[in-house]
Amino acid sequence: MLNTRASREFWLLALMALLVLGTGLGLRDPWPSDEPRFALVAKQMVDSGDWLFPHRGTELYSDKPPMLMWWQASLYSVFGNWRVAFLLPSLLAALGTLACVYDLGRRLWTRRVGVYAAWALLFAVHFSFQAKKAQIDPLVVLFITLANYGLLRHLLCGPAWRWWWLGWFAAGLGVITKGVGVIALLMIVPAALASLLGWPRVRLHVRDWRFWLGPLAFVLATLLWLLPMAWTALSSGSTEYRAYLDDILFRQTAKRYAQSWDHHQPWWYFLATMPSMWVPAILALPWAIPAWWRRLRRRDPRYLLLLGWWLLIVLFFSIPHGKRDVYILPALPMFCLALAPLLPGLLRRRDVQWLLGAFTALLALALLVAGIGMLAGDPGFERRLMGQRGVGTHVTAALGWAGIAMGSWGVIGLLACGRRRFHLAAASILAGVWVTYGLIGYPLLNDSSSARGLMQQVGQRIGPDAELGLVAWKEQNLLMADRPAATFGFKRRWYRQLHDARTWQAQQPQRRWLLVQEDAVLGCIDRNAAERVGVANRRGWWLVPAPAFGGVCRPSAAELARIAREQGQDEDEQ
Template identity: 35%
Template sequence: MRLVLNSNSHASTLFFFACALIFVGLGFRDAWPPDEPRFALVAKEMVNSGQWLVPMRGGEIYPDKPPVFMWCIAFFYLITGSLKVAMLLPNAIASLVTLGLTYKLSLRLASEKAAMLSMLVLLLSPQFLIQAKFAQIDALVACFIWISVYGLIQHFYVHVNWRWYFAAWFFMGLGIITKGVGFLPVLLFIPIAFFAFTSGSHRGKWSLRMLFGPLVMLSVVAMWLAPLLYLGLIKQDPQIQQYLSNILFKQTAERYANAWHHIEPWYYYIVEVIPVFWITPIAILVSKAKSLKDALTHNHAYSSLLIWVILVVIFFSISPGKRGVYVLPALPALSMVAGLVLANSTVSRGLVLFARAVTSLISAVLLIAGLALLFHEPTAVKLMTRFDSDSETLVRLSIVLLVLGFAGLCTHIVYYVYNKKRNAGDGELLARQLLAWLFILTVIPSTFGAWLLNDYRTPRIVLQNAESQISNMLTKDSTAFEVGIVSFKEQYLLYSPFEMAHFGYHTPKEVENGTAWAWLANTSEPSREQTKVSGQRVRPPMRQRFLLVPSDYKFQCADLSQATSLGVVHRDEWLLLPATAASATCDLPANGPVFNSYDGSSD
């Protein structure tokens, strides 16, 4: 049966539904590891320090990514004053732009129905919605890449439009200073050139002015890179030189050709990512292989988009380092192809059964997992041991899973009864059921789930325990204290209620250990500096120092019997070491850096 979803009102309703899905839950949770606390911390330091040119993490340069994504979070942090909201807004807005452009481009190339279905397919693709609701960099760079693709398709296949052509290069440049791979739309020139010159339809679209496109892209990159080059090459700032070396070489060419982590086989995307995270367009195209061939015949725009998707997947497959989110920029193009195929054909009974089977299976698995955690003690004990969790957290997780599974299964019951009464068409009913199911599996985790699990996903409890223990350990003549941390992750600096010193994120462990020991041992005596109070010179109160150490760190040059356990978070037990635990001497090198997480200073 055909999908009866071809009016403009349906498209508007679907877009506002997408807005609700993406924006619901903003402010309900904090930044969750592994990536969110890093970007949130960098953005927070930008606002606090006023230094936006170079990303800083706890006073130390963060050399792994260009700054645009952190700029966006910092901008919204300035406006809203809430880091919880600000960290999620850039991707939420970017994803809606991607969704809207997918609709608009499909509308110009095909029909209202194809445009609406393309938007529906993209929204039902797991990878798109997941990235829209998390503070990772990929949804934003995917948006910039998709704007570039939109501009090129507009110019070469809709009508000659040099503004859109140069806008495409502008956003490529913006994508490059967001995450390096902003140049991916350049691959689109391969199918565009092939179809243009084999069909003889290149007149007016190709001219020497095209050469100004790369200059536009480089100009955008230069707006950020030129000040860095001035500071690094002219002013000879060693920190800037180190940052440039890392961001221009190690994090680009070296990371692509000789990756040092996330090593996966060449077929990783084809076998492990695309079938799961792109399941919606893939299921449609596999079930409609014949219709796909018919839809692409003499349709050079859609053929170019599909070839570009393949080229993007090949590009990332060549690199030994792979993550599923890398191929996200190609998903809107594939959704457009799937939307066109679906608009030109019928929804087969097999596709309906497959969609219902997948959603039923996921809901059933969630329900069974919740029941197992709640009532099957061996499973609960095994998980608590593996993840160093507690029974309260496991109960909270089981409640979320039970609600998700039960509510998801209810959508099948409700729409089965609805179909029986109204005798609605399979296609229309399937779309409504999938959207209802998606609403449940999005809203509940974003609100209720985030509220229940937030404490488990942040180190606040351990840091509060540290603050309480420090208060009990302070001597009568000292009310001031300083805390250092080794082997840290960004969330410990982000959520710390007190000033935190660290010894460099990439400092070798031996040097970090020796430097931390020196920092802890050298400040047990009061400062010699004096200040005037009521005309008399008095010494300021002694600042006692404490060190946070993971239990598996094997910290040397200290009496670990004096350590106090603060609890377990993120599978690490944390210990609190007082200054009295530091050994009198230590043979480890102590020449590492010391960074202050509050004021951004370093020694």
């Protein structure tokens, strides 16, 4: 009977995870700011056959290691569909993270604790939101969580040397996914403290020679990519490859951490981020803190390792000036795992249930107000949405009805679940939001958000035999183009791109067109002879034929300052 119940609970969790995280797969193209960049790099890997040195257009892309792009390119080779391949790594990584948390909770405590930990993680807004995006973060969270899984299996359930080695190896994979993968190894710090203080159950076994195979496994994982990449870059004699090597190994890792040049935030930024992004699990924190303290006083090393690592991650990312909410996402699985043993008792408390009910009611009310506002509210809101996103009234109306439907679903959930089960109402409305977002939001917003609609319009306007060049372009423009498009650099200043594009166009003026971002349309372009084709991603775009040019394209001081400012903002998005 217990086995049957355990099986039902596990499969309910698995099916709900697939529903919440997987709904919408294949219904949209990559959306900015990061998704088109990675998908474009992966597509160029497949097209060129060069998987070692990623390219964005004609330039090498050295901002991030290529692990995610490898996954996307590999899955495209299997499924042959970019709409599936670009999002599937995030889905698989999120499911893998949930599996690690579930099994770790089962082994450190009980099967029931593992189920609670996975449910808390699944419905944490930060986790679900990132799992439905094709960014590097879900993948690095998987490798960091897998590293924690292996280390904890050894430190708390061991000795288990194979899991110890796997933990170090997974941390190395995290490094070549996104340099911060090394933070998984901070788990050893509270473990060492517990061992020195003589706490039960935890031992490092430093004197055993097998301990030192862990760092070797870490180095081996990092060399899987670093060794062939560095060897090729150094032996080729190419200055471009050498610059790629220097940038990705030094500027984008240690220098980016020590001298952050973007996303500047105060030291307490994450103290504000976690309460807003980790709901609803974080709502239990006021009751969890004293309970954790009592267990730490009883010298329970499970809480010391999990909570100590969480605090170390927050401290680590609070030191540099540059901060983003996704930086501490890897700490969320261990937070949910530390919280899970307390949840059965906390959910029986009336005050906890009322807090969850208030959260659900506020979310439902916000959705209802937003939906009604889109349908019958301030028309200026609709105009702003149409102007910034390039969507029509049919989209805003459909989004309005979707908001009303989700808010109504939340109200029904509150009434149906009752005051003793408001946690089910919270899970219900969150599931409804993510499913509606995938089934309705994806198709409605795809053309404008992905630039597919814009690029289709451009292709129809210039005809099938014309050639297209891109100036001040974004990754989604090249990715969604219906033909091979000429580019003139990506990070180069826009007026220099425009100069080279004009030269290229002049070679065959009758059949070559330029698609130029509105901010890069200088005074040398006659706007009356050009054509404004639309708005995508809050940017206007112009089709420029050869006769529209007149005079020398030299930006004025004001235009130069504006271009530098706009291009600097685009670089900050990356």
